[in-house]
Amino acid sequence: MAIYSCNLRSIGRSTHAAGTAGAHILYISRAEAKPVILVNEMPAEPQAARNWLDRAERASRKNARVIDKIRLALPRELSEDERSRLVRDFMEDLAGDARIPWYAAIHFRGKDSHNPHAHIAVHDRDMDSGKRVLRLSDSARDRERAGLPGPKAVEWIRERWEQIGNQALERSGHDVRIDRRTLQAQGIDREPTIHEGPRAQHINDRVKRPASKRVLNGAGRLIDYPAIDRGKTRREFNAQVIDLNLERAVRSGRPETAAWAQFERDQMDKDRALKSGSRASARAARGRSASSPASSWPRGSGFAQSSGSTRAPQPPKCRPSMSGCGLPCGSGTMSSGGACGPSTRRFCPG
Structure with missing residues (x-):
């Protein structure tokens, strides 16, 4: 099937x-x-x-x-x-x-x-x-x-x-x-899960175990999460609910x-x-x-490859908007000199 x-x-x-x-x-x-x-x-x-x-x-x-x-x-x-x-x-x-x-x-x-x-x-x-x-x-x-x-x-x-x-x-x-x-x-029949937004995921993954607490939503309604999740994080509660729903589906x-x-x-x-x-x-x-420099290649530039190709990405070509940089970039060096601007700094290896 x-x-x-x-x-x-x-x-x-x-x-x-x-x-x-x-x-x-x-x-x-x-x-x-x-x-x-x-x-x-x-x-x-x-x-x-x-x-x-x-x-x-x-x-x-x-x-x-x-x-x-x-x-x-x-x-x-x-x-x-x-x-x-x-x-x-x-x-x-x-x-x-x-x-x-x-x-x-x-x-x-x-x-x-x-x-x-x-x-x-x-x-x-x-x-x-x-x-x-x-x-x-x-x-x-x-x-x-x-x-x-x-x-x-x-x-x-x-x-x-x-x-x-x-x-x-x-x-x-x-x-x-x-x-x-x-x-x-x-x-x-299935039990509903609790929404876990990006901020909660970040806290759970990389900061600390989030605590369950009572909060007021945008409509002024008090939501008692400790009573809902019974002391579990949203991820732990949802994992339990998902396991329950799958068990019901199996049966x-x-x-x-x-x-x-x-x-x-x-x-x-x-x-x-x-x-x-x-x-x-x-x-x-x-x-x-940690010991190697981060790539300075820009998004969408130099990554072009044919399907299945393993050709290494190429450095970006100098662009008109980068004039005034004065630093070596891609295939040559800008000639006009000057300081890097916000729109050009990320393109330049210097």
């Missing part, structure tokens, strides 16, 4: 330790998983891909999203080649004409033989313009203002995966289809729902292990990079 699962998360400079995105690449491409690697506009070799992403992270603004992580359950009914084509079709559908770097690892061997799935890391910067295209971390309001579909990114991603996945199943002659409807829409009596819930439970266990491993790997990476 075809299982629907589409999970979207992100790794940002302000919400995660430096190097976490690169560590994620190494984890999803680990040799023991025997993955099929698919790439676009970035290296395929895992360590080279990590180095590429680390450089892109250092060149981005301090609160930038480094990667968006998409995890997909792939239909067991499809062959290995058909699954690879499906992942490429899905990413091409999302990106349109834009040249967006992404790295995908398909797991379907060994312990994953019963639940083939794909991990996709998307660095949302167009290779030509340097601008964000998908803007998966934007609010619904910002996406609507920008004329992007959704308006919520996760709803758009889930709808596109259902559409592209079912097209692949139909093309292969299978009658089964995947269904993006929530458990509630499918008639499965729902519906084979499709039970299979989906088991898949999600297995992936959650792996995600927890990944998070722990990524933190250790990111700490090691910070130690290695």
Whole structure:
């Protein structure tokens, strides 16, 4: 039976330790998983891909999203080649004409033989313009203002995966289809979770264990969180609720729902292990990079590569807006002299 699962998360400079995105690449491409690697506009070799992403992270603004992580359950009914084509079709559908770097690892061997799935890391910067295209971390309001579909990114991603996945199943002659409807829409009872915003995630991950307290919301209503979460942090409470909901789904009596819930439970266990491993790997990476200078390459400049290429990023070319810098940059030295300005300083190695 075809299982629907589409999970979207992100790794940002302000919400995660430096190097976490690169560590994620190494984890999803680990040799023991025997993955099929698919790439676009970035290296395929895992360590080279990590180095590429680390450089892109250092060149981005301090609160930038480094990667968006998409995890997909792939239909067991499809062959290995058909699954690879499906992942490429899905990413091409999302990106349109834009040249967006992404790295995908398909797991379907060994312990994953019963639940083939794909991990996709998307660095949302167009290779030509340097601008964000998908803007998966934007609010619904910002996406609507920008004329992007959704308006919520996760709803758009889930709808596109259902559409592209079912097209692949139909093309292969299978009658089964995947269904993006929530458990509630499918008639499965579930407990609600508590929203955990970016600030709470940052505090929980990098500052201290947040305390539960009573607060007044914008409408002047008193919310007694200690009575709701019973002394647990929002993350701990939500993890407990999610485990409860998955257990209910496993016992729902519906084979499709039970299979989906088991898949999600297995992936959650792996995600927890990944998070722990990524933190250790990111700490090691910070130690290695402490003695090396950060990259001065600008966003969207010099990272252009063909799909699957491992050619090293090139330094930026001097631009008209950089005149007056007087420092060596890219292919030559400015001649007019003068001090660096705010719009040019980040481009110059001096």
